[in-house]
Amino acid sequence: MRADVPILTIDGPSGSGKGTISRIVAQRLGWHYLDSGALYRAVGVAAGWANADLSDPAALARLARDTVIEFRTDGSAEPRVLVDGTDATDELRTETAGAAASAIAAVPEVRAALFQKQRDFLRPPGLVADGRDMGTVVFPEAAHKVFLSASAEERARRRHKQLSDKGLEVTIDVLLREIQARDARDAQRVVAPLKAAPDAVLVDSTGIPVEAVVERVLAMVTSPGR
Numbered sequence: 683m684r685a686d687v688p689i690l691t692i693d694g695p696s697g698s699g700k701g702t703i704s705r706i707v708a709q710r711l712g713w714h715y716l717d718s719g720a721l722y723r724a725v726g727v728a729a730g731w732a733n734a735d736l737s738d739p740a741a742l743a744r745l746a747r748d749t750v751i752e753f754r755t756d757g758s759a760e761p762r763v764l765v766d767g768t769d770a771t772d773e774l775r776t777e778t779a780g781a782a783a784s785a786i787a788a789v790p791e792v793r794a795a796l797f798q799k800q801r802d803f804l805r806p807p808g809l810v811a812d813g814r815d816m817g818t819v820v821f822p823e824a825a826h827k828v829f830l831s832a833s834a835e836e837r838a839r840r841r842h843k844q845l846s847d848k849g850l851e852v853t854i855d856v857l858l859r860e861i862q863a864r865d866a867r868d869a870q871r872v873v874a875p876l877k878a879a880p881d882a883v884l885v886d887s888t889g890i891p892v893e894a895v896v897e898r899v900l901a902m903v904t905s906p907g908r
Contacts, residue, residue: 688713688808689823690903691816694830695865695876696780697837699887699895703830704812705760706896711810711903716803717753717761718813718820719783721796723774724751724765726782731765736782739791746786746795777852777860784864787814788871814868817879826903829878830895832888834861 690707694700701717708715725742728734728749734741752764763771773779786792800820803809811820817827832840838858845852868876878884883902887895 687804687806688825688903689804689821690808690810690826690828690899691821691824691879691882692810692812692828692830692899693814693816693818693876693878693882694812694828695814695832695837695861695868697841697861698830698832699840699892700812700830702892703887703895703899704810706892707899707903708810710896710900711808713808713810714803714805715761716800716809716811716813716816718796718800718811718816720753720763720774721751721799722783722787722792723779724763724770725749725792725796726779726786727770727773728765729782729786730778736785739789742786742789743791743795746792751799780864781860784867788867788873790873793873814876815874817882818877819874822879827879827882828885828899828902829882830885830887832886834858834865836888837861 692700692704701719704717705715725746728745729736729742732745734745736742750766753761754764755761762769763774797820800811803811804821813820817824817829835858838854838861841857841861842852842854885895885898
């Protein structure tokens with residue numbers, strides 16, 4: 683693994699804005715981008731397609747190892763995600779896929795199977811990796827680490843707007859309960875629980891414009907001495 687390739691990790695709970703911030707920062711820096719959550723969602727989608735038993739760790743680990751997951755930008759703002767050659771981008775963004783991802787992410791065998799796939803994204807000129815354990819487990823050597831948070835209510839409002847913009851109907855109360863339940867699962871799992879790395883900079887994005895958060899993160903990476 684290249685020790686001289688710079689790494690920025692951005693961890694945080696669902697809906698904190700880490701995906702949006704990470705993509706913009708990676709574009710501004712000209713670095714590669716890893717959406718680790720998409721990997722888990724892709725395995726969840728593959729498990730659904732295969733009617734796999736989500737309570738069978740060995741079967742899920744095989745899926746994690748064998749599923750071919752590709753990211754293609756093609757000039758679009760958001761990468762398209764191909765699962766075994768099929769564009770599954772829209773399916774990956776559903777609440778069903780998110781719930782499946784949260785469930786299988788708690789399986790140690792799945793995390794072990796995806797660990798090297800995530801490490802393989804590290805290549806010059808640099809990497810921005812977003813997820814829940816990027817700075818604590820996958821890239822603990824990263825020189826730049828952010829833990830991005832926002833209140834559960836703010837995250838539910840953001841998710842509601844995303845779904846409404848896509849023509850999907852769901853209430854904020856339902857989304858809030860789902861977010862709180864996912865937070866609890868992610869924080870309480872035995873393997874790689876959601877938490878800030880000791881050396882991470884904590885950033886609360888509640889009520890803060892995206893561009894302001896982007897500038898703060900960029901300043902961390904580009905300021906002399908960082």
